[in-house]
Amino acid sequence: MEPHPNSADVKKRMHSMVSKLREHDFRITPQRLAVLRVLAASEGHPSVERIYETVRQKFPTTSIATIYKTVNLLKQINELLEISFPGGSNRYDGYKPFPHPHVLCVRCKKIIDPDLGSLKDITAEAADQTGFDILSHRLDFFGICGDCKKEQPTTASTK
Numbered sequence: 001m002e003p004h005p006n007s008a009d010v011k012k013r014m015h016s017m018v019s020k021l022r023e024h025d026f027r028i029t030p031q032r033l034a035v036l037r038v039l040a041a042s043e044g045h046p047s048v049e050r051i052y053e054t055v056r057q058k059f060p061t062t063s064i065a066t067i068y069k070t071v072n073l074l075k076q077i078n079e080l081l082e083i084s085f086p087g088g089s090n091r092y093d094g095y096k097p098f099p100h101p102h103v104l105c106v107r108c109k110k111i112i113d114p115d116l117g118s119l120k121d122i123t124a125e126a127a128d129q130t131g132f133d134i135l136s137h138r139l140d141f142f143g144i145c146g147d148c149k150k151e152q153p154t155t156a157s158t159k
């Protein structure tokens with residue numbers, strides 16, 4: 001279901017982020033480049049904590065402030081989509097920095113991008129019904145992922 005970004009696409013996203021950041025006089029250090037790599041791959045839509053853990057494996061001296069600084073700037077220049085959920089860490093998608101639907105596992109908090117062919121129709125329908133020019137959207141689905149279902153079959157609780 002999730003079209004896994006191939007490495008060429010991830011590289012393309014990284015290059016785009018790097019050139020946009022340079023336009024804003026942001027110095028690209030090896031640590032910051034490592035942060036961009038994690039964000040561009042967007043595997044599972046990482047949180048700041050997850051990015052920090054990943055980058056520290058290669059650059060043990062990286063501070064969490066470096067992660068926040070990079071994330072905040074990318075957000076400001078629309079190169080990063082922030083996905084916020086009540087009661088949880090914000091998650092990030094640097095591979096698709098524009099609004100798109102998400103499917104979230106309520107058990108393991110995995111987030112993936114479904115490819116919804118009917119999204120255009122839904123958007124057109126919303127515009128028709130309201131007379132609005134639709135600029136953006138938020139569309140999240142919550143459920144139990146395949147891995148979690150195998151571990152413990154779905155029971156009545158969906159909270």
Ligand SMILES: [Zn+2]
Pocket residue numbers: 105106107108109110144145146147148
């Ligand atoms: Zn799960």
Ligand SMILES: [Zn+2]
Pocket residue numbers: 045093096100101102112113
């Ligand atoms: Zn996404």
